[in-house]
Amino acid sequence: NAGVTQTPKFQVLKTGQSMTLQCAQDMNHNSMYWYRQDPGMGLRLIYYSASEGTTDKGEVPNGYNVSRLNKREFSLRLESAAPSQTSVYFCASILYAGDEAEQYFGPGTRLTVT
Amino acid sequence: AQSVTQLGSHVSVSEGALVLLRCNYSSSVPPYLFWYVQYPNQGLQLLLKYTTGATLVKGINGFEAEFKKSETSFHLTKPSAHMSDAAEYFCAVEDTGTASKLTFGTGTRLQVTL
Numbered sequence: 119n120a121g122v123t124q125t126p127k128f129q130v131l132k133t134g135q136s137m138t139l140q141c142a143q144d145m146n147h148n149s150m151y152w153y154r155q156d157p158g159m160g161l162r163l164i165y166y167s168a169s170e171g172t173t174d175k176g177e178v179p180n181g182y183n184v185s186r187l188n189k190r191e192f193s194l195r196l197e198s199a200a201p202s203q204t205s206v207y208f209c210a211s212i213l214y215a216g217d218e219a220e221q222y223f224g225p226g227t228r229l230t231v232t
Numbered sequence: 233a234q235s236v237t238q239l240g241s242h243v244s245v246s247e248g249a250l251v252l253l254r255c256n257y258s259s260s261v262p263p264y265l266f267w268y269v270q271y272p273n274q275g276l277q278l279l280l281k282y283t284t285g286a287t288l289v290k291g292i293n294g295f296e297a298e299f300k301k302s303e304t305s306f307h308l309t310k311p312s313a314h315m316s317d318a319a320e321y322f323c324a325v326e327d328t329g330t331a332s333k334l335t336f337g338t339g340t341r342l343q344v345t346l
Contacts, residue, residue, distance in 0.1 A: 151333075158241065160322060160336035161276075176333065208275060219264055219283065219326060221334060223275040 121145065122224035124209050130230045131199045139194040139227050141209030149212040150192035151176075151221070152184060154205040161208065167192055199231045234259045236325050238337035246345050251295075251310040253340045255323030258304060264326040265306040266334065267297055271319045279321075282306065293317070318344045 125140045143150065148169045153161040153176075163176030167186040181203060183195045196203060209224040239254040257263060264283045268276040280291025287299040293316075297308045306323060323337040 153336075158338055160236075160338040161324075161334075162336070163333055166333060220278060220281065221266075223268075223277075225275045 122209055122211055122222050124224035124227050126227060127225065128228050130232065132232055133200060135199050136197050137199065139207055141193065141224060142191045143211040144190065145211060145213065145222065146189065147211035147213055150186065151210040152194045153208045153210065154178065155208060156205050164194065201231045203229065204231045205229060234263065234325050234335050236323050236335055236337035238323050238340050240340055241338065242341045242343065244343040244345060245313045247315055248312050251313045251317065251342065253308040253321050253342065255306045255308065255337060256304055257306065257325045259325055265299060266324040267291065267308050268322045268324065269319050270322065276322065313344045315344050318342055
């Protein structure tokens with residue numbers, strides 16, 4: 119049981135380049151999330167997927183697209199990277215058990231856009 | 233919209249001293265509340281959570297937090313700080329009326345000195 123995995127761990131892009139961040143979970147969770155973390159701003163939700171086949175915008179969706187490929191995988195795409203997208207990106211999945219809810223986070227992808 | 237305020241972006245304590253990290257939230261419905269810890273260059277790890285039931289919640293590594301509805305607070309405490317507690321701590325709130333989206337505070341970096 120690997121939990122939530124993310125690839126790549128590090129990436130440097132030039133302005134205007136595109137890339138896809140991959141996320142996978144092996145815990146059979148329905149809901150998956152993408153956050154970005156910037157100094158002094160905590161984590162902000164980019165997009166989420168409540169279940170396979172559905173996606174919704176979070177707080178900061180501009181410049182990103184997502185794809186929930188199947189129950190396990192939730193990818194984040196930057197079509198034309200900008201320096202403002204330099205950040206650390208975290209994928210998460212959620213487990214519900216009755217009234218309990220817990221999110222599991224991946225190790226993060228550190229992205230620099232020059 | 234819900235929000236989370238963490239007072240103090242940096243807190244410094246001596247080893248063995250009390251740790252108190254403050255978190256206040258605003259929510260229109262009774263929320264779920266979480267504290268996460270992040271060590272350098274790592275993802276987020278759940279310390280503890282409040283969903284329903286007992287308002288004093290115990291977590292890992294000797295941390296605990298008390299949900300005070302009248303004060304809309306969920307402060308994190310530990311009686312005696314250890315050097316290994318140095319990390320960044322995030323408070324988060326999940327509005328039980330919405331689709332499982334966590335709103336994070338901006339974080340508090342805890343420094344532990346000898």
